[in-house]
Amino acid sequence: MADGNTITARGIPAAIAPPRAGTLQRLARRRSTLAFLMTLPLLAVIGGLVVYPFFYAIELSMLNKRMTRFVGLDNYVFLLGRETFQLVIFQSVLFAVSAVIAKALIGFVLAHVLHTLPARGQRKWRGMLLVPWVIPPAISTLAWWWLFDPSYSAFNWLLAGIGAAPVPWLGDPGWARFAVILVNTWYGAPFFMIMYLAALKSVPDQLYEAAAIDGASAWQKLRYVTLPMMRNIISITVLFSLIVTFANFDIVRVLTNGGPQDRTHLFGTYAFQVGIQSGDIPLGAAVSLFMFPLLAIFAIFILRGVSRRTKEGL
Amino acid sequence: MAQVSLRRLVKKYEGDVQAVKGIDLEIADHEFVVLVGPSGCGKSTTLRMIAGLEDITDGEIAIGGVVVNDIPPRDRDIAMVFQNYALYPHMTVFENMAFGLTLRRFPKDEIRRRVDNAARILDIGELLDRKPKALSGGQRQRVAMGRAIVRDPKVFLFDEPLSNLDAKLRVQMRTEIKKVHQTVKTTTVYVTHDQVEAMTLADRVVVMNNGIIEQVGPPQELYHNPTTKFVAGFIGSPAMNFIPARLENGAGALRLHLPEGIVLPVPPERTKRYAPHAGQEVLFGLRPEHLTEEKPTDKANIATFQVRPEVIEPMGMETLVHFWLQGTEVSARLDPAVPAEVGRPLTLAADMNRMHLIDPRTERVL
Numbered sequence: 226m227a228d229g230n231t232i233t234a235r236g237i238p239a240a241i242a243p244p245r246a247g248t249l250q251r252l253a254r255r256r257s258t259l260a261f262l263m264t265l266p267l268l269a270v271i272g273g274l275v276v277y278p279f280f281y282a283i284e285l286s287m288l289n290k291r292m293t294r295f296v297g298l299d300n301y302v303f304l305l306g307r308e309t310f311q312l313v314i315f316q317s318v319l320f321a322v323s324a325v326i327a328k329a330l331i332g333f334v335l336a337h338v339l340h341t342l343p344a345r346g347q348r349k350w351r352g353m354l355l356v357p358w359v360i361p362p363a364i365s366t367l368a369w370w371w372l373f374d375p376s377y378s379a380f381n382w383l384l385a386g387i388g389a390a391p392v393p394w395l396g397d398p399g400w401a402r403f404a405v406i407l408v409n410t411w412y413g414a415p416f417f418m419i420m421y422l423a424a425l426k427s428v429p430d431q432l433y434e435a436a437a438i439d440g441a442s443a444w445q446k447l448r449y450v451t452l453p454m455m456r457n458i459i460s461i462t463v464l465f466s467l468i469v470t471f472a473n474f475d476i477v478r479v480l481t482n483g484g485p486q487d488r489t490h491l492f493g494t495y496a497f498q499v500g501i502q503s504g505d506i507p508l509g510a511a512v513s514l515f516m517f518p519l520l521a522i523f524a525i526f527i528l529r530g531v532s533r534r535t536k537e538g539l
Numbered sequence: 540m541a542q543v544s545l546r547r548l549v550k551k552y553e554g555d556v557q558a559v560k561g562i563d564l565e566i567a568d569h570e571f572v573v574l575v576g577p578s579g580c581g582k583s584t585t586l587r588m589i590a591g592l593e594d595i596t597d598g599e600i601a602i603g604g605v606v607v608n609d610i611p612p613r614d615r616d617i618a619m620v621f622q623n624y625a626l627y628p629h630m631t632v633f634e635n636m637a638f639g640l641t642l643r644r645f646p647k648d649e650i651r652r653r654v655d656n657a658a659r660i661l662d663i664g665e666l667l668d669r670k671p672k673a674l675s676g677g678q679r680q681r682v683a684m685g686r687a688i689v690r691d692p693k694v695f696l697f698d699e700p701l702s703n704l705d706a707k708l709r710v711q712m713r714t715e716i717k718k719v720h721q722t723v724k725t726t727t728v729y730v731t732h733d734q735v736e737a738m739t740l741a742d743r744v745v746v747m748n749n750g751i752i753e754q755v756g757p758p759q760e761l762y763h764n765p766t767t768k769f770v771a772g773f774i775g776s777p778a779m780n781f782i783p784a785r786l787e788n789g790a791g792a793l794r795l796h797l798p799e800g801i802v803l804p805v806p807p808e809r810t811k812r813y814a815p816h817a818g819q820e821v822l823f824g825l826r827p828e829h830l831t832e833e834k835p836t837d838k839a840n841i842a843t844f845q846v847r848p849e850v851i852e853p854m855g856m857e858t859l860v861h862f863w864l865q866g867t868e869v870s871a872r873l874d875p876a877v878p879a880e881v882g883r884p885l886t887l888a889a890d891m892n893r894m895h896l897i898d899p900r901t902e903r904v905l
């Protein structure tokens with residue numbers, strides 16, 4: 226390697242020896258140049274698929290419906306005054322917060338149960354519990370849609386079996402909201418489970434042994450050892466899941482298509498309806514960008530906490 | 540504070556692997572006992588059974604006269620210092636030390652008093668607000684000891700606490716541990732694989748091998764009067780030389796016939812002890828420090844013989860000389876002023892007063 230440590234025949238470091246190769250050649254040989262060239266394809270992909278669409282969406286959200294005139298924040302102001310959009314904000318927050326809490330709790334419990342199983346049984350259960358997460362959500366949601374069907378569904382068949390009245394799972398606003406949250410939880414809980422399981426495995430056994438000798442009960446070990454040791458992974462999974470859940474599209478699209486009476490619309494499905502189906506692309510872009518500032522601030526706070534704890538050795 | 544009793548203690552793991560094979564041990568109140576032995580000898584398992592971190596397969600453990608077999612660790616009134624310190628990384632030094640007392644709902648003033656007192660003993664007063672990551676290995680070790688001291692338990696358990704420290708710090712912390720024990724006088728069970736640690740710290744050393752106790756005794760007794768080949772070889776550094784020999788009786792005096800024609804007289808005062816073994820093949824055991832250069836002395840029973848050194852290791856305060864007698868490596872400890880050279884004949888003096896004879900079949904010292 227022709228880096229600064231190379232020694233010339235007369236013992237002079239190459240970096241201060243008289244230049245022999247061309248400037249371009251030397252630039253190409255530098256490690257930083259090589260590293261930049263190797264990451265260039267990735268940078269191009271990120272630039273093309275993330276950075277450009279993001280800024281293009283911002284630009285679009287500030288145009289009129291025919292995309293001929295710059296209207297500033299008019300689209301955002303218009304959306305805020307619209308009752309349906311206020312409902313979408315409420316529903317998105319309700320959907321994301323309750324689904325993330327449910328996924329985190331179920332994932333945490335499952336991870337603990339798996340962690341206590343012997344290694345052989347654990348592998349088998351881990352594989353089975355991950356299945357919901359590896360099936361494409363559009364396909365698994367179709368199965369759920371059938372389960373929720375008012376006339377032929379398995380759930381209502383079971384209810385009929387015990388003499389209960391059938392439930393309009395996807396026809397009643399309350400039950401429909403419950404259904405989309407349930408399916409999202411079913412789909413996302415394995416992700417939390419696997420992340421928490423990895424975090425649990427990384428907590429040294431000796432900390433639990435030290436806590437046992439210090440006098441901690443099982444609950445106190447969880448409270449004072451497990452949870453503080455998992456705070457970083459909990460923060461990151463919650464942040465990641467919150468962003469993905471806010472942006473959810475496929476489950477609502479397949480299960481309820483936003484209905485009944487727009488009562489299950491989220492930012493993603495509403496943006497699709499407004500922007501693509503109704504042909505108002507600038508308004509759709511404004512819908513899709515609405516949560517960005519809030520999520521960005523939330524992410525900054527969480528990541529700052531993660532960074533601080535990492536420096537403290539957690 | 541309390542005495543600790545182990546009675547016919549057995550630990551079996553899955554697949555019928557027996558880690559501890561029925562040991563008996565009585566540890567007195569205030570005593571500092573060190574369990575020493577090679578990896579896999581069962582010493583750590585024994586300590587963990589005393590702590591309650593491992594279930595007991597058979598036998599009994601009593602602390603302060605109370606059988607604790609079915610009592611969980613938190614109710615045994617013990618404190619343990621782990622090899623990798625096991626400090627809670629999210630807590631400050633103060634919180635780490637106070638944790639056990641907080642869980643036991645001690646008043647805040649009492650917690651502060653105890654932590655300050657332990658911090659003073661261990662000289663870590665200025666570290667109380669730091670997190671473990673900001674501490675050096677030695678400081679972490681002190682905090683781990685502090686966490687044990689504040690509890691004022693019946694028994695201290697140490698599981699190879701100095702293994703993660705560098706050689707210099709290990710010596711320093713060894714002294715600290717001894718000092719702390721002299722101050723708090725709590726009954727202590729200490730596990731190590733380092734015989735120097737065992738010898739320097741212990742009131743009594745328990746040498747374990749292959750799940751059993753080979754010998755128990757004060758360090759000097761183990762050094763001078765080992766009862767088995769294992770103990771003779773394990774205690775002392777460099778290890779004792781074991782040279783195959785034949786014990787012969789000639790004209791009322793016993794002699795040892797070593798390889799390469801070396802014949803050493805057995806001290807007359809040992810004749811009665813060894814006479815029944817005359818004519819047998821034995822192992823002649825002699826520590827390197829008892830095989831030195833020839834020097835003017837009025838000591839009786841010094842036998843000399845000539846060797847050709849094959850490896851010489853100058854250590855500063857002494858020189859180690861290694862040579863081979865028909866495939867058996869033998870070491871001698873010489874004064875550094877002795878001009879030893881590889882290949883040049885050297886006369887060595889064996890202090891036969893310190894010799895040991897071992898039966899090669901039973902591996903017991905005769």
